[in-house]
Amino acid sequence: MDEFVRHEGIAAPLLRDNIDTDAIIPSREMRRVSKHGLGEGLFAGWRYLSQEGREPNPDFVLNRPAYRGASILLGGANFGCGSSREHAVWALKEYGIRAIVAPGFGTIFAGNCVRNGLLPLVLPGEVIAAIAAWVRAAPGENRVLIDLQAQRLEAAGQAFYFDIDAGARRMLLQGLDAIALTLTRGEVIDRFHRRRQELRPWLY
Amino acid sequence: MALTLFDKLWNEHLVESQQDGSDLIYIDRIFLHERTGSIALSSLQAEGREVFCPEQVFCCMDHIVDTFPDRSDDTTMPSGKDFIVATRNHAHSAGIALFDLLDPRQGIVHVVSPEQGIVQPGMSLVCPDSHTCTQGAMGALAWGIGSSEAEHALATKTLRVQRPQTMRVSFEGELAQGVSAKDMILHLIASHGAHGGSGYAVEFAGAAVTRLDMEARMTLCNMAVEFSAFTGVIAPDAKTLDFLRGRPYAPVGERWEQAAAYWRTLRSDPDAQFDRELVVDCSALQPQVTWGTSPQHTVAITAAVPAPDAPGATDRAGRERALAYMGLEVGLPLRGLAIDAAFIGSCTNSRISDLRVAAAVLRGRRIAPGLRAICVPGSMQVKAQAEAEGLDRIFTAAGFEWRASGCSMCFYAGGEHFGYRQRVISTTNRNFESRQGPETRTHLASPVTVAASAIRGCITDPREFLES
Structure with a gap:
């Protein structure tokens, strides 16, 4: 998995609450049994003028020239709520998004982010609104810097410290493969599995 | 120490606490479906990893299958067949029980699992589907996960989870x-x-x-x-316990007593x-209906479309967007709002009791002229039960389409949908933008409210049809 240690980039404000994973990647854009080929469908309902075509909606933030190459999203409350589709994260990643800053995330979505090297970063809504205002003044120059090691986001000449659970932080910093990591605990799992067969035999 | 039910369920499955603060949780059962399960299985195989206990993994074809009577692997969704075939092949090679398209037990995963007695109290169960929480109603620790987590659960029979x-x-x-x-x-x-x-x-x-x-x-x-x-x-x-007793996967005899x-x-x-x-x-609770594009945009059916800055509203901009999307004006009463279609189905409300309450209202009545109304039973067993009770005839006589089971138009995957900007009253769970079709305007409600609204052709208080 890709690591996330430190990243500086253009941040695109999309400060809507409850941006659901259907909005991030509509189901109609999930055409293949694959984790790839999803970037084009990212935010398709908002990004293109019609559902059939691919003509960019010039009003959508990611289509504005100033935000070309944006790699950080500034979002609203409950970002990534709804469907569990990991395709939302795969689409964001393929598009080039490395971190999302929001006041809160859908639980499954946040877990999906961490498993794909994408940082879900929680800051209060008013802080994000202030960062967004600063970014809007000059998106290309007013870049946001995120240092996961230090749990610090730098923007608008200030440093904002954020919390992240230690497990997610470690996974991201080291780009760990969770399955490989857990397989090192195979013996403990086997023991639990055998004990459970004795304790709750009706399950087996 | 006094414990909550959730504490007991969590502790029951706690293999060990990790140094990083997450818990390694043992997973008793895994469900997959063709929409997200196919990618989990193919990715696992590509990594050369095996399924830990395939006999404790189940798979349903539900998300993108057609619900027409003569359905096959060829779906209305353009590439649906790829998902179905990939899922079938992977399930077979991994030795996973599959409730396939033509299986009489086929249906929506969260309907099938309780119906077959697969989910049981005290069990941990996961599925790469957000509505897996449905199965918590059985007293199980059941939750929705992503595809990578599904791979993790398949390969290790555990998940690393932050305790909520x-x-x-x-x-x-x-x-x-x-x-x-x-x-x-x-x-x-x-x-x-x-x-x-x-x-x-x-x-x-x-x-x-x-x-x-x-x-x-x-x-x-x-x-x-x-x-x-x-x-x-x-x-x-x-x-x-009464619900579970006698179901195909429920324990029997001494094992039942032990479990109980x-x-x-x-x-x-x-x-x-x-x-x-x-x-x-709940004593003053009225039938509810959504007006906007988030389930939080809900009001009593007797209410009007609220102002974006109504007391308690925290998402003014979202509410303004929702009003525009839904084509509604502040102050418009929800009751009487004309609808184009009515949908009864999904893992939320497609079980036999849902169909019975809807049928009780539809009996001897017709849906409004020009309205499109569809009923999709949650499983083929629900469908068979409904047909044994004659409910299908009530639905069809009223003007409803009577379908085979699946997730159907709970979401639009590129296949069948309600049409551009159509206004739908629906028993489903999500009124998100374009969830049910291109710019489809969804109003979530209960089965009885949907049935009542279908008859009148507008959002209708079901109590108008109920005898006191």
Whole structure:
């Protein structure tokens, strides 16, 4: 998995609450049994003028020239709520998004982010609104810097410290493969599995 | 120490706590479906990893299958067949039980699992599907995960999870006629926001929950994810055991007695402490309907479209967007709003009891001229049961299409849909933008409300059809 240690980039404000994973990647854009080929469908309902075509909606933030190459999203409350589709994260990643800053995330979505090297970063809504205002003044120059090691986001000449659970932080910093990591605990799992067969035999 | 039901379920499956603060949780059962399960299985295989206990993994074809009577692998969704065939091939090579397209047990995963007795109290169960919380109604620790986590669970029989906090939502008072579990959960989400349950595992309790039958409890738990909860759970009781007894995968004989003795311990201790407690009085609860594009955009059916800055509204910009999307004006009464279509189905409300209440209203009546109305039973067994009771004839005589089982038009995957900007009243769980079709305008409601609205051709208070 890709690591996330430190990243500086253009941040695109999309400060809507409850941006659901259907909005991030509509189901109609999930055409293949694959984790790839999803970037084009990212935010398709908002990004293109019609559902059939691919003509960019010039009003959508990611289509504005100033935000070309944006790699950080500034979002609203409950970002990534709804469907569990990991395709939302795969689409964001393929598009080039490395971190999302929001006041809160859908639980499954946040877990999906961490498993794909994408940082879900929680800051209060008013802080994000202030960062967004600063970014809007000059998106290309007013870049946001995120240092996961230090749990610090730098923007608008200030440093904002954020919390992240230690497990997610470690996974991201080291780009760990969770399955490989857990397989090192195979013996403990086997023991639990055998004990459970004795304790709750009706399950087996 | 006094423990909550959730604590007991969590501790029961705790393999070990990790140094980084996450817990390694043992997973008893895994469900997959062709939409997200196919990619999990193919990715696992590509990595050269095996399924730990394939006999404890199940797979349903439900998400993108057609629901026409003569359906096949060739779907209305352009590339649907790829998902179906990949899932079938991977399930077979991994030795996973598959409820395939033509299996008489086929249906929506969260309907099939309880119906077959696969989910049981005290079990941990995951599925790469957000509505897995539905199955918490059985007193199980059941929650939705992503595809990578599904691979993790398949390969290791565990998941690394951050322990959520605990919340109890006590629904007190007696439900009035025409008011159901769907109205309870919509009202809760409207009152506390679509993120109100974020970070919590929610136990639904209280007299109104105890009185609900098992299927209604599933409806309640189904939408815990729309509340952004980790999951929902209800303590098993006599109704739970009665529901489970005799089902194909339920234990029998001595094993049943052994299991039942354990299941009866699965309740929050009287003095257990929750991190948060909410109480909802149901005695004055009315049928609910959504007006906007989030389940939190819910009002009583007798209300009008609220102003974006109405008291308690925290998402003014979102509400303004929603008004424009839905083509509604502030102050417009919801009752009487003309609809183009009505949908009864989905893992929220497609069980036999849902079809019975809808049929009771539709009996001897016709849907409004020009309206499109569709009923999609949650499983082929629900469909067979409904047909044995003659409900299919009531639906079709009323003008409803009577379909085979699947997730159907709960979401639009590029295949069948309700049409551009059509206004639909629906028993499903999500009124998101374009969820049911291109710019489709969805109003969520209970089955009885959808049935009543289908007859009038506009959003209708179901109590107008109920005898007092």
